[in-house]
Amino acid sequence: MPEAAVSELKLPPKVSGEKPGVGHMEEFDVNFAEFLMRCNAECGELAEYNMAGQQTVLMSGPRAQEAFLKTLDKKLSRAAAYQATVPVFGKGVIFDAPPDRMKTQLKIQVDALRYQNMKNYANIIAQEVQDWVAEWGDEGELDFLDEFIRLTLHTACHCLLGSDFRHKMTEEFKALYHDLEKGLQAIAFVDPYLQQPLFAARDKARARLQELISAIIAERRANSDVAYGDALETFMSGTYKDGSRLTDNEITGLVIATMFAGHHTSSGTAAWTAIELARNPDYAANVLEELNTLFADGQALTFEALREIPRLESFIEEVLRLHPPLVLLMRRVIEDIDYNGTLIEAGKTVAISTYGSHRNPEYFPDPERFDPDRPRANTPELMWAYIPFGGGPHKCAGNAFALMQLKSIFAALLTRYEFELVDPPHTYRDDFSAMVLKPSSPCRLRYKKRA
Template sequence: MTTTNTEKTISPDQQPPKMPGALPLLGHMLEFGKNPFDYMMRLRNTLGEIGEFRMFHQKMVLMTGPEANEAFFRAPDAQLDQSQAYKIMTPIFGKGVVFDAPPHKKDQQLKMLMPVLRDKPMRGYAQVIVQEVEEMIANWGDTGEIDLLEFMKELTIYTSSHCLLGDEFRYELNEEFAKIYHDLEKGVNPLAFVFPYLPLPVFRRRDKARARLQELVTGIIAKRAQKTEKSEDAFQLLIDATYDDGSSLSAHEITGMLIGTIFAGHHTTAGTAAWTLLELARRPENMAQVLDELDTHFGVDGEVTFQSLREIPVLESVIKEVLRLHPPLIFLIRKVMQDFHFKDYTVKAGKYVCASPRVSHRIAEVFPDPEKFDPDRYSDARQEDAKPYSWIAFGGGKHKCSGNAFAMLQLKAIFSILLRRYTFELINEKDSYQDDFTQMVVQPLSPCRVRYVKRKNINEQAAESIAQPDGQESRQADYGFTIQIDKELCQGHATCMTEAPELFQVDDAGNLTVLQEQPQLDLLFKAQQAEKYCPTKAIKIKLN
């Protein structure tokens, strides 16, 4: 329960309350390391929405709940620095790349990758993902058993590399790239947060894999230079990209950014995909609802497209509920560069502040009965995630994961095929499937065995076209509307421009312009579609 101070005045420089029980040298590291989520829940229940604990010598401040999350995500980089907190990734991405780059350079590097995540290329990814799923299950037969997490890891590395990196990584370097990626992935070890260059075997393998990948990247760059036809993947974008001063990226920088692209598109998605199937297998009633929606919408062989994947709200709500209960990143970190104020408290420069999606998603005042798996939370009637910064599975603010739209597209495309072909059953007791908190990116404990069974008698009746809600036309006739843009949240995906080109323009640099201050009423539906599908929720449509 959140603590309050109603009988005394707190100084503006009041430090956040401290968690008791710190050990000499270790601080709270032993308790935190055992189960970070349990420890952070205990901290919130003891101290409220803000509280301090210690990991070795480092002072950490945990902030949870919508108001605390908003303060955390909206703080400027000069005050809360993301880069300083993620030096753990420097040996993997490389020195001078992304989190290790100066702020102005990091921003340019991230913008170079945005075109592959914008609306137009995204429309071609659905077919690629479908192809990968069909190939993976082509030899399954009528029934069998798999390690679900390992299957999803393999599938999502294929889908991500095929969509984002290009054919060389998907086909020519398939096995070697998989091994390299595995060694890099294992290098994301909690020890690296404090001691990233310890002479441990896991870190040696990480560094060897990083060097080998750069060799491969250099070779592919040379081969592509000989071709007359250019690819349209992230790799080619980086080869062609230049900084503001006109200089090109080095092979070292391209390698690091490609690694970052795949980490964002694979690392978290594999665990979420596995948990989606596990939660549905635990709950036949939810599984039946999803299957009914997919069968009705697609039939047996209905085409899976960018647009058709938008029209399966039951599955989307299931995925959102999985991400509420099992967010892959259970805490996000920033270093305090300038004193940071939240309500009556001041967090001094030099400390670290953390937000925790997993803890914030279990606050009963925001999500009633928070331990219950309940996809109806996101229905139009309830909208429990409507309060800003309450549901933060993809982060929030200007640092919200730019790949969130790709992640949702990937997950929905996978299940639109997989669940129409097979049903899934748990092999072990349902409560034995738990999160593995020993990993930096939380996934189900391995092994994670399930049984698949080929489906029969799939409903082939296609869904009728989705009509506009009753009364929409009359509301358009009665009211005007205005468009509000939160430019801090906009990342330049250009989805709004695709939905309503009459109202929105996004230039090549990702800058958004609203074309009409007082739009005509017949554009209201298009404006609402742009609001609905904006990946970062930067658009608000207000009826006058």
């Protein structure tokens, strides 16, 4: 970007409706996706709002989103924006680690998602789904948000920590994870170290989880000739540049960080996929026809078999357009930025809204219409407009895992059952009350075994 004297630069336009002390916090809390769309509609490409003193600049449109996503950590820091995660993931883990150690930890996290592991994960997921539907009978009614939260917790636990842990420890793990989750509510982004029962429970759960994981690590180190094919094995064998291994604290932190990245994002998307299948029977029939052709001989849902299912993929992509699990991505500005003649000062936060971008009629005409056939991914002009996994060097590394899991789930479900809505279609809405978007409760669907 061109050099310019600071005095020649404009400042970003400010969003109206600021209140003394809290700024826009109240409006943000009511429905942050709607609030961010208002910011963009009122101010355009750059819109500055105030979160109880933290000035935040929303960057909208493909050009601004590309700049946001391509800028590296030393200028736009993820770590500074996500400090609330530190007591949850652990001291010295990811956003609390020095930059070079953070990079190595993230690299080891991706190593656990490599090709060889993915093949194993595909088999685990297929098995978990099969065990789950075995309880269903010929027909019934379920809350599919609750069900997918449970299923994806089981698959995550199994892929991360192995089958032994999954079958013996899931219940305790669930309780601990629940306490960690509660420790990452909005208040944690104001100050994660307040004296609060919520945070005390979080810290206790973090310590207990490390005890559990340390015990497995010790057991595995004593039986080093066994291969597990899970993420823990990868985390245990990863090394820093000086050859040293990750500590038990860091391994526990990576397990937690991976859960937080992958669990609710997957359960929310799976629940929305089920709803949209029930709400769009013509498209669902199309997807089923494809699945019946591809899996006519009843072959297993392996990694290879799941790689290419174009109609199901387009369907899931459209679900991710309308219901992107992470609505808001943030970074802290470390050095002043000149964005095309506008100064964004160090210390401010910058943000992009996937939800708003995916509803911009300029790029997605008639945006509320569910249409798996519309252009999205693989369209160069939309590369920085369609961003359910972010993009650029920090793009979500779990995207291939997430899509594989969703394809496995729905290839198994759709060929066995048909689904219909229990409640009127418009009552299934986006729920913005948590950090990760999900369908509103109840999220009931009826299922019936196919003839």
